[in-house]
Amino acid sequence: RAEATAKLKDLAATRTELGSKKKEVQGKLAEARQLLNTLTAQEKQQLAAAEQTRATRGTERVSMGKITPGSGHAGAAFSAAQSKIGSPYDYGHNGPSTFDCSGLTSWAYAQANVSIPRTSEAQANIGQRIYSQNQLQVGDLVFFYGDLHHVGLYAGKGMVLHAPHSGAFVRYESMGNMPYQFGVRV
Structure with missing residues (x-):
């Protein structure tokens, strides 16, 4: 019972930590989306072309x-x-x-x-x-x-x-x- 209780506490701590990291990642994603929305259509095209070049480089x-x-x-x-x-x-x-x-x-x-x-x-x-x-x-x-x-x-x-x-x-x-x-x- 004591071992199970300790494992439940560890699980709860891990769950809390993962929730915190998830919020942090979601915040960064929201910031990135907000920044992306400030780009002009031409800047978005240039960004997409640069990403396509990076994605296929070295395959x-x-x-x-x-x-x-x-x-x-x-x-x-x-x-x-x-x-x-x-x-x-x-x-x-x-x-x-x-x-x-x-x-x-x-x-x-x-x-x-x-x-x-x-x-x-x-x-x-x-x-x-x-x-x-x-x-x-x-x-x-x-x-x-x-x-x-x-x-x-x-x-x-x-x-x-x-x-x-x-x-x-x-x-x-x-x-x-x-x-x-x-x-x-x-």
């Missing part, structure tokens, strides 16, 4: 040359993720045909028989942290943005293999395009 398979995997599991995870290049981004999905960023990484590691948490924030708390980009190995998890809301797999040569955002596809991209925080070796 083709990029030759990265010879890639030496960092470890057996990391190499297997990276190979699995490579097989999904061109798959569409879909928030909350972890394959096998659509992915969000952490869905791709958790799916890829599952193909290597390694279970990792589902969210980028939880994935940031496993394994060995690597702060220097020059110490990263192919297949290491790499995290971006201060709140760690984005994760991908290090591809070597300063590149990340990831599922970037809505409207985009799994692709390679320069790590310099996002604020790198650290890597994790699983």
Whole structure:
């Protein structure tokens, strides 16, 4: 009974926290919509064209040359993720045909028989942290943005293999395009 009571309290706390985060996200969405409504028709067309260019950039398979995997599991995870290049981004999905960023990484590691948490924030708390980009190995998890809301797999040569955002596809991209925080070796 005591264990059940403790779990109910944890659940209530989690529910409260999720409600707070939902309100925060809804507020940001409302601000974005309000800002979007201030744009002229020409500005909206330019924005749509720029987004279409970003969404389709890098959907083709990029030759990265010879890639030496960092470890057996990391190499297997990276190979699995490579097989999904061109798959569409879909928030909350972890394959096998659509992915969000952490869905791709958790799916890829599952193909290597390694279970990792589902969210980028939880994935940031496993394994060995690597702060220097020059110490990263192919297949290491790499995290971006201060709140760690984005994760991908290090591809070597300063590149990340990831599922970037809505409207985009799994692709390679320069790590310099996002604020790198650290890597994790699983």
